[in-house]
Amino acid sequence: MSEQPAGGDLSRLRQLNASAVLRELRGDQPLTLTELSKRTRLSRASTEDVARDLLGRGWLTEVAPASGSVGRPARRYRFNAGAGRLLGIDIGGHKALALVTDLDGEVLNQSRIEIPADAGRRERLAALDRCVARALAGTSGGQIWATGVATTGLVDGTGKVMLSDSLPEWTGVDLGAHVRRLVPGPVRVENDCKLAALAETWRGVARYAKDVVFLLAGVRTGAGLIIDGKLHRGFANWSGEIGALPAAGWQQAPEHLITWLQDTASAVDGFERVFVAARAGDQGALAAIEGYVRDLAVGASALVLTLDPQLVVIGGGFSRSADVMVEPLRRELDRWCLRTPEIRVSAFADEGVALGAVRLALDEVESTITTGLRP
Template sequence: MTVENALAGLAEQGWVAEAEADEAVSRRVGRPARRFRFRAEAGCMLGFDIGLHKVLAIVADLRGQVLGTRRTAVTPALPAEERLAAARRLGHCTLRSAGLTAQDVRGVGVGTTGVVAADGTVTRSDLLPDWTGTDLVTAFTEPFDAPVMAGNDARLAALAEHWRGAAAGTEDVLYIHVGRRISSGLLIGGKVHTGRHGAAGELGVLPSSRWDTAPGRLLAHWADPQTLFAAAGAGEAKALAALEDFADDLAQGVAAMTLTLDPELVAVGGGLSRAGRLITDPLSRRLAELCLFPVPVAASQLGDEAVALGGIRLALNAVERELFDVNG
């Protein structure tokens, strides 16, 4: 009876529905069993990636199935309030494209650049100075009338890779974002490790890591990353040498973190990860020289949607805790 009462409560809240009986299954003697299904369509989740040059929004059902994706370009000079307004507008647009409204939203997950505290406040952002102090929870709670979770973009990308990307099936993961900047996220026991101030993995602040200048050196003599990747793919010596040098720069910080965490996998995401094995292979070779044990290196499977998908997963975790945690 306790199970029936629990199911009745979930059905009343719209989370489950009684499933039709399967006529192909022969009935046993006695009272027929009632079957229930989880209503993934009972609401939706919104995930955001708010960056320097773009804002990306994803809407998904309660199983995490993506229903719609939208993105818009922004600039680093855009004031914080306008950046937030652009994200909120994009969120509503993404909902409409999926035939949904703000009333359908059950949770929101926001990923962004900078150090993000546990309460969803950006406590430090060197790339967007006026972003420091932004309260992401307050900024998104009222427009979507749902619980809001927020975190650093690289950490949410790591969570997404663990959920449905290159790090699926692994527990201890080092995620490296390589783009116009380099940053990292840590998973320990399958959970995001943020540290006391939300700054775990911010190795790029150390000049000796070479992370702060590596992207600029890589792209100094190329019109854009795609031109570089095409040249390297064609075997052009200058392009291959540039990627080898970049992997060497990247390896200084990755090796230090690998020796600290001893991860099962190093996942490489961000715009420059589109080079695939042209970056992961030389990085793997360099790590083998620097570390005590070899560690697999894999390119992201989620592309530039990783952060927003991590926001979806973060919000789903919060909803699942609310539904399934049992207090004494």
Template sequence: MAGTGTDLNRLRELNSLSIVRALRGNPPSTVTELSARTGLSRPSADVMVKALVADGWATVVEPAANSVVGRPARRYQFRADAGHVLGIDVGGHKILAMLADLDGTVVHSTRVAVTPDADPASRLAAMDTVIANCLAETGFSGDDLWAITVGVTGPVDETGRTTLFTPLPGWTSVNPAEHLAARFDAPIRVENDCKLAAVAERWHGVAQDADDIVYLLAGIRTGAGLIIDGTLRRGYGGAAGEIGALRQVRWLGAPAHLQNCPGLPESVAPDDAAAWVFSAARDGDKAAKAAVRRYVRDLAVGAAALVLTLDPHVVVVGGGYSRSADIILEPLERELQRLCLRVPEIRASTLADEGVALGALRLALDEVDARLFTTSLPAPLAPPAG
């Protein structure tokens, strides 16, 4: 029985989506290659990709000037610059914004320093400044943003607030999504920073080969992000992984072992105490080595609870203290061997302080994928001139 016009239109749309998925993340491709990847006939793939070029989703890549043998096959490439997403890390000491195209390539990043005791108005103003600078320095406007994700400290509920707790002064009263929605039409999502860092490790970090991941934030603050079967776990109220709230886990006081190390010079600021202790421990200082052991012992209690509960493939140690992984990882593994039935691989993050913003980008891209590349494919907005 012949299909209706609506059926045919839907079939064309699904075939276009198949071509887009075959183009994204791949080098420029010929029609023959696209046909093989999608299962479409070569004539159908040819029609679909030409329509995508006309609609602005793909471009033709001209053959190299030195192509002299016959007429080279025309190649096509997904137009990743058709739209952009923004990931923002609103932290205690900094606010970092990263702008990426639809392939996830970071095209620009901007940051400003903030003080840990900054009030909500000051922190929001700093966030607005970072976003404005990021757009101005790239020549984009708010209309060029297709999705925005903001990472904040503390468990995030379904409204985007951190109502349970957060170390950011007054931040429980702030709704970042509502604040940004007054200026941007793009979908806005707010998520916990540890959870975003876990997402970043699986996307661009040291856990790209793993589907079950425990991310440990090791720093002045201790936290965790969980990925199970490749999916970020938020929990019913957004508090999954917040076992540090249980005092018996000993995460709340773990950094104090480093900050109160005997022999720590008075001239060393509290934020720099851990770096001094790790350096002294490398040099063999007995008090520093003992402080590191006590810190790792407390860190391992919560880590072991998560490992025994989830049996992950990988434990990733991130946060500021991960820069001293050479001091932390080996004693942490020994503690886990003592406490756990099976010890997963323990790896140090290599994303420095960009993990939260990168994870925010990934979630923003997921929003675009779900909205545009799953069930429908409207024509993209024209990119800015130049």
């Protein structure tokens, strides 16, 4: 085994060896061939061979030898996160957000466009196009190795929106095909709650946990599930939809807040007002939030009792008011659950979903790295 023709298929063994080497090099520290060989348990010869191949493909880069070494310092290598770019898109009810990152998911550029909630399909897609174009400014299209798209609604395997409750006109849109016209490389589309859950285990507050329930608490209520360290999709990718069950309480939950907002009409609009009032001690606002949390907790308890997760992560717009929401939620979970898991609040502002889309793009790249198909 020595040089390998560019673009040639790696044998299964070489793929596995290459994966093992790349996995070790995804950490923060550059490694010498000796260290790599030890960690991967590959022979020195195989390690050298794989490293040479990966350097040729641009996936590894050599870094300056450690200073202070005695004798001829050993070459050190690290993963070349700059070799390509990933694009993550979040297209939702009231915004489009696009992130351009390196292969480590570090955000290099981003763009955000507000979209009126009552925008039609065409207007929403046009906003998505503008948002992607802005995010890609300064990045040559060919640099984008893969794209992930997060959308509200249920998505099929090809990237088509099968059903959107919150945006009925969005049902049926072929988002995969639409985005494939904008960027080169593979495009994968997934439900936004699922990708928010993925982002929490990748870069968020759930990094250490294998079983996680992500709860989207906002104008919409939703869930994404991580089971045994992996995003749980289900047989037809329709998992996490307990909100469709009236007995779960999620359909009526926001009504408590809406009623209070309507009863206390004000120039300041939006749900934020009820949380601000509650924080100032307004009894009506506190009662409204209690009602909301009571309903939210029924479906959340159903998820917890079903899965017994290590962790529940609260995300979505209302999670920014965790100070007035989490304690009541914990009390309600204590009421119904046999074992209340740890509850954490998402540390993302509202970029969690788009970051999950980046992770989806990265999954795509990592699977092609190990099958030797790209670049």
